[in-house]
Amino acid sequence: MTPEGYARHTRRSPLTDPWEPLLSRETADSVQLAVEVRDAHCNGRGFAHGGLISALADNAMGLSIVRLARQQPGQEQASAVTVTLALDFLDAARIGEWLEVQPNVLKxxxxxxxxxxxxxCGERLIARGNASFRMV
Known part of the structure; x- marks a missing residue:
């Protein structure tokens, strides 16, 4: 069952096209992403690949930063590029589970x-991450 409040993510890229369908949910201060883990998302052990998780985390944090920046007067065209990205992997996401990325802009x-x-994945913490971005 699709997590509540999510709809088809409209921002596409060549990297994420094979992972479709990606879903997103916008809050007042973030853009959350979700995907139902399938074979195409997994490593050889049958768990969601760390590269998938990292890319989605980077994407969600960056989109959230840009969303907030564009709400500032004169910043309607703001954009951001990743400077650093770090993740700690704490558990495994398995085929059929919904993987959700919940970002929080710190500064x-x-x-x-x-x-x-x-x-x-539900109540289980799969990974935690942090990143810094250069505003352009």
Whole structure:
């Protein structure tokens, strides 16, 4: 069953196209992402690949930062690029589970921004991450 409040994610890229369908849910201060784990998302052991989790975490944190930045006067065209990204993998996501990335923007500065995220399957914490972004 699809997690509540999610709809088809409209921002596509060549990297994420094979992972479709990706879902997103916008809150007042974040863009959360979700995907139902399938074979195409997994490593040789049958768990969601760390590269998938990292890319989705990076994407969700960056989208959240840009969303908040664009709400500032004169920043309607704001964009961001990743400077650092770190994740701690705490558990495994399995085929059929919904993987959700829940970002939180920590600080939005003029030239740098910082975010953290939780990656969950239901109540289980799969990974936690943090990143810094250069505002452009």
């Amino acid at each position: 939005l500065g003029r030239t740098l921004a910082f975010a953290e995220c939780r990656v969950v």
